[in-house]
Amino acid sequence: MANAIVVIVVIIIMLFAGKGAYKHLKGEGACCGGGAGKPDIPKKKLDGTKLGEKTMKITGMHCENCVASVTRAINRIDGAAKVNLKKGEAVVSYDREISNDELKKVVEDRGYHVVSIQ
Secondary structure (H helix, E strand, O other): OHHHHHHHHHHHHHHHHHHHHHHHHHOOOOOOOOOOOOOOOOOOOOOOOOOEEEEEEEEOOOOHHHHHHHHHHHHOOOEEEEEEOOOOEEEEEEOOOOOHHHHHHHHHOOOOEEEEEO
């Protein structure tokens, strides 16, 4: 009888853990230092005329808090970023020339890995 109770308790714990892992992998969990719910993702418009766009492939983003972190980092260097969690990419618009090395550094300083910049 005691073994059956232990098995039932373990199954219940595994169900809750599985539910949390599923939400985390979908990007809905509260990981990366964020709380429950969607973070405030900053929107930025360029001051001058848009000179171009660069698309960055980024790995290591797991949730909306990661998206907000990458967006804030890129916005600080005079770019305007649209970060897509599902595609694992950031489209950066700029009104002054921004080097690929500068973009890569600000994103990787946040703990993510830049695979490519086009």
